[in-house]
Amino acid sequence: MIDWGMAAQAGIWALEILAIAVPVALSVAYITYFERRVIGWVQVRKGCNRVGWAGLLQPLADGLKLVLKETIIPKTANKYLFIAAPIMSLMPALMAFAVVPFGQTTLFGLWDVMHVMSMSNLNVGLLYIMAISSLSIYGVLMAGWASNSKYPFMGAMRATCQMISYEISMGFGLVTVMMLAGSLNLTDIVQAQAGGLFHWYMFPLFPMLIVYFISGCAETARTPFDLVETEELVSGYYTEYSGMWFATFSLAEYAAMILISLMTSILFLGGWYAPIPFLDFIPGTVWLLGKTALLIFVFIWFRATFPRYRYDQMMRLGWKVFLPWTLAWIAVVGIFIYTPGLDSIINFWMPWR
Amino acid sequence: MLESVFFNLFAGLSVLSGMGVVLSRNTMHSVMFLIFCFFNAAGLFFLLDAEFIGVIMILIYVGAVMVLFTFVVMMLEVNTARLREGFLQYLPLGGMIAIILMIEFVGAASSGVFSNPAIATAEHLPQSINNTEEIGQILYTQYLLGFEIAAIILLVALIGAIVLTLRTRKDAKHQKIAAQVAVRSEDRVRKVRM
Numbered sequence: 372m373i374d375w376g377m378a379a380q381a382g383i384w385a386l387e388i389l390a391i392a393v394p395v396a397l398s399v400a401y402i403t404y405f406e407r408r409v410i411g412w413v414q415v416r417k418g419c420n421r422v423g424w425a426g427l428l429q430p431l432a433d434g435l436k437l438v439l440k441e442t443i444i445p446k447t448a449n450k451y452l453f454i455a456a457p458i459m460s461l462m463p464a465l466m467a468f469a470v471v472p473f474g475q476t477t478l479f480g481l482w483d484v485m486h487v488m489s490m491s492n493l494n495v496g497l498l499y500i501m502a503i504s505s506l507s508i509y510g511v512l513m514a515g516w517a518s519n520s521k522y523p524f525m526g527a528m529r530a531t532c533q534m535i536s537y538e539i540s541m542g543f544g545l546v547t548v549m550m551l552a553g554s555l556n557l558t559d560i561v562q563a564q565a566g567g568l569f570h571w572y573m574f575p576l577f578p579m580l581i582v583y584f585i586s587g588c589a590e591t592a593r594t595p596f597d598l599v600e601t602e603e604l605v606s607g608y609y610t611e612y613s614g615m616w617f618a619t620f621s622l623a624e625y626a627a628m629i630l631i632s633l634m635t636s637i638l639f640l641g642g643w644y645a646p647i648p649f650l651d652f653i654p655g656t657v658w659l660l661g662k663t664a665l666l667i668f669v670f671i672w673f674r675a676t677f678p679r680y681r682y683d684q685m686m687r688l689g690w691k692v693f694l695p696w697t698l699a700w701i702a703v704v705g706i707f708i709y710t711p712g713l714d715s716i717i718n719f720w721m722p723w724r
Numbered sequence: 725m726l727e728s729v730f731f732n733l734f735a736g737l738s739v740l741s742g743m744g745v746v747l748s749r750n751t752m753h754s755v756m757f758l759i760f761c762f763f764n765a766a767g768l769f770f771l772l773d774a775e776f777i778g779v780i781m782i783l784i785y786v787g788a789v790m791v792l793f794t795f796v797v798m799m800l801e802v803n804t805a806r807l808r809e810g811f812l813q814y815l816p817l818g819g820m821i822a823i824i825l826m827i828e829f830v831g832a833a834s835s836g837v838f839s840n841p842a843i844a845t846a847e848h849l850p851q852s853i854n855n856t857e858e859i860g861q862i863l864y865t866q867y868l869l870g871f872e873i874a875a876i877i878l879l880v881a882l883i884g885a886i887v888l889t890l891r892t893r894k895d896a897k898h899q900k901i902a903a904q905v906a907v908r909s910e911d912r913v914r915k916v917r918m
Contacts, residue, residue: 374725377726449750449752451753452752452753452756492851493775494775494851494854494855494856495775495776495779495855495856498776498779498780498783498856499779501783501787502779502780502782502783502786502787503782505783505786505787505788505791506782506786506787508787508791509759509791509794512791512794512795512798513756515798516752516798524798527798528795531791531795535788535791538787554854555856683899684899684901687901
């Protein structure tokens, strides 16, 4: 006997997964196009403008090319892990989207109460995001090891050192957000920032916004931290990959970039709230995605502007600059919260208190 | 019904992957099996409404500890044939430990502590009860001393590890970052009139 309630629930879950995974894949395709056009514009050249109107079909052509290419598995590679590595790097990038709240809606007045648009309204949402995004290292490590070749191995080593170093300062930066919001639930964190531009955490936590965004840049190995895939390493850990497996790695990288941008807008830029309350007639999701798009533009802008960090500079920035900085800011926020007199200042950002 | 399906899935997979850790010949495969095992253990915590511990399990064990494990295993060239040389020599000791553990497990399972019917039929907690808050409240009030002692032990271990591995090398080249940042274009580029 089939339990119809359970079957319906499974169907809803499948639809929810598709409703997130398909737009993410599509936006990854068009971010690559956007990136090439923007960098072309910054460097005073055209960028891709031949396939389709203004080059809009370029991502499809690229995708088709990658699918049709032969997938080569090196003879000395560890076959199982070589094939598993791209999947292991894509999986956490997509899994993290499960707790991201995309806005609040009454479905145009159909429901009486506001519903949060997220697959799972987890109480430990922020920790979940941190845990899942720390798993993306394994794809890189496995790709480097399973290829059984020098350059991928060195690239994987560098990537691991980089990700471990920056994860710590990233986590400490988020502790200040937890202190102000008093919750690990992403929806609560956004709702604590309601009430206009000055309630956003970008004001009391401005140094942490900078640390989080730059660490996010390092986590996704984007320029200026792309020393894991430089020319000197012949594109680092995915040297030996070709065709669709190669594309899976870049899919994971761009999905992680979207996630970092989404998280920065949720944690520091007021999530789905408008900067001025009377602009709230525009749906929250539009605001959230608009902020995210702006941050993705900043990522691309970085790539067009900054030269690459050297390995020792990258390690120095993570351990000697960001880590003391975040620890000091945790102390500052803590002192503000518990000192009589000063707490009236910080209470402006802690409406739940 | 769904819950017991998930329990059996997680429990079965964690036992299987635990066996994989011990039985696989490639050390890298063992590490991957161990990671998978941690995932399933985290899943079991989620089923018990202990979502904080489940997520922390993934964050600490899979996200940090196992990365270092993998890192070290990658660097080492492990010769499995030589590792198996002392197998018979260690067999009695290992076997004894295994038997003692087995007896302990059976004893604990049949002691009656876990056969309390209230545990088996306990309802799930509502979402409004926040695991993180409950743990934090008890940790920072009732168990504050233990918590602080654990923190100091960790700090001592951290400093100890740094002291043990720190060696000042005379020939190491250091970068003066301030001097590098202070460089202006005039210091490096000379304009030549052609």
